[in-house]
Amino acid sequence: MDHEVTRSVDEAVAEALEGEADRQRSTLQMIASENHVSEAVLDAQGSVLTNKYAEGYPGARYYGGCEYADEVERLAIERASELFGADHVNVQPHSGTQANQAVYFSMLEPGDKILSLDLNHGGHLSHGHPANFTGQLYEVEQYEVNPETGLLDYDGLADHAAEFEPDIIVSGYSAYPREVEWTTIQSVADEVGALHLADIAHITGLVAAGVHASPVGIADFVTGSTHKTIRAGRGGIVMCREEYADDIDAAVFPGGQGGPLMHNIAGKAVGFKEALQPEFEAYAERTVENANVLGETLAEHGFSLVSGGTDNHLVLVDLRESHPETSGGDAEDALEAADIVLNANTVPGETRSPFDPSGIRVGTPALTTRGFDADDTRRVGELIARVIDAPSDEAVRSDVRDEVAALCEANPLYE
Ligand SMILES: *Cc1c(COP(=O)(O)O)cnc(C)c1O
Numbered sequence: 001m002d003h004e005v006t007r008s009v010d011e012a013v014a015e016a017l018e019g020e021a022d023r024q025r026s027t028l029q030m031i032a033s034e035n036h037v038s039e040a041v042l043d044a045q046g047s048v049l050t051n052k053y054a055e056g057y058p059g060a061r062y063y064g065g066c067e068y069a070d071e072v073e074r075l076a077i078e079r080a081s082e083l084f085g086a087d088h089v090n091v092q093p094h095s096g097t098q099a100n101q102a103v104y105f106s107m108l109e110p111g112d113k114i115l116s117l118d119l120n121h122g123g124h125l126s127h128g129h130p131a132n133f134t135g136q137l138y139e140v141e142q143y144e145v146n147p148e149t150g151l152l153d154y155d156g157l158a159d160h161a162a163e164f165e166p167d168i169i170v171s172g173y174s175a176y177p178r179e180v181e182w183t184t185i186q187s188v189a190d191e192v193g194a195l196h197l198a199d200i201a202h203i204t205g206l207v208a209a210g211v212h213a214s215p216v217g218i219a220d221f222v223t224g225s226t227h228k229t230i231r232a233g234r235g236g237i238v239m240c241r242e243e244y245a246d247d248i249d250a251a252v253f254p255g256g257q258g259g260p261l262m263h264n265i266a267g268k269a270v271g272f273k274e275a276l277q278p279e280f281e282a283y284a285e286r287t288v289e290n291a292n293v294l295g296e297t298l299a300e301h302g303f304s305l306v307s308g309g310t311d312n313h314l315v316l317v318d319l320r321e322s323h324p325e326t327s328g329g330d331a332e333d334a335l336e337a338a339d340i341v342l343n344a345n346t347v348p349g350e351t352r353s354p355f356d357p358s359g360i361r362v363g364t365p366a367l368t369t370r371g372f373d374a375d376d377t378r379r380v381g382e383l384i385a386r387v388i389d390a391p392s393d394e395a396v397r398s399d400v401r402d403e404v405a406a407l408c409e410a411n412p413l414y415e
Contacts, residue, residue: 122175147348196221326391328343346358
């Protein structure tokens with residue numbers, strides 16, 4: 001990845017691209033929403049399809065010359081249908097947020113009511129945050145996790161829904177380490193006559209591999225990101241029952257987007273093909289195993305985990321008891337200086353500000369992609385503990401950087 005061609009035109013951008021590739025190779029990517037796509041997905045995404053306008057859908061485009069675009073989009077749809085068992089799939093959303101937008105635009109009027117999980121408790125901006133279009137267009141109330149257990153409070157959700165009478169209930173989260181009971185949430189929605197959107201952005205790969213229960217066939221709508229656990233390149237996807245297919249397609253295009261990013265759709269098609277192979281199931285299982293090993297290691301070192309552990313690809317660490325002097329931001333900065341990249345995160349019952357919250361969110365999808373096994377991951381957990389125990393100790397940082405370098409060398413990426 002020397003970006004020779006780019007370099008011949010633009011030294012500055014080529015330098016930055018090479019710098020980014022080196023950063024990804026030589027440091028630990030533990031942001032739970034990130035992953036490393038294959039070189040095949042990279043190649044498809046960096047292809048001539050970026051040149052092509054293909055407004056419309058396969059077989060019904062507004063432009064000529066779409067035979068290859070059609071082929072690629074059909075393959076992406078077919079493979080996604082097979083992966084998830086969905087009746088209808090739209091692979092055009094530019095991102096997970098645009099996928100959610102399509103559901104809202106197709107089903108809600110401005111002023112309609114959304115009931116979603118509080119952002120501080122693991123929800124997402126596109127579920128009704130005041131700074132997001134959802135918070136501006138709709139009336140939003142939020143449910144919570146139980147602050148003691150860190151688990152979704154399904155009874156509280158049912159009570160809240162009965163009182164608020166939402167038009168749609170949103171499930172699926174950005175920082176929830178436990179399995180979600182889709183059928184329970186669906187019964188709450190049925191009880192109050194609400195639609196149910198299950199946003200599996202983070203766990204799209206785990207659901208595809210059968211490692212996490214699937215909401216497809218249960219929830220009215222299922223949306224996802226394609227660049228997180230499923231590592232199919234940047235983008236979004238919407239799935240629904242046939243009855244909603246035309247409404248959803250119209251809400252994606254022309255409702256919310258113009259021409260589809262056909263090069264990204266090519267990436268999705270290739271990534272979905274990879275996700276259909278048996279190796280992907282093994283990958284998803286290892287990702288969850290590694291998250292468990294990471295959680296156990298951190299717990300052994302005195303850290304407190306929200307919900308006590310994990311069922312998926314991430315652990316959420318609440319630093320307040322074990323490290324009351326260290327904010328999530330302090331931990332993030334110290335770890336980054338030690339070549340371990342993750343993010344500060346709010347925790348249930350947050351007492352600091354969202355800009356410098358009390359926790360860190362730590363994910364295993366990217367490390368598992370580059371080959372980290374349970375032993376490697378245990379070592380990573382020990383390194384994280386070492387850094388947070390002495391967040392401004394230069395000698396510790398330097399030691400940890402050496403160990404990170406060795407782990408990276410043993411698990412090479414994009415050679
Ligand atoms: C990541 C995420 C999204 C989508 O994010 P984009 O950056 O728009 O792709 C949507 N919902 C949840 C719960 C997420 O975690």
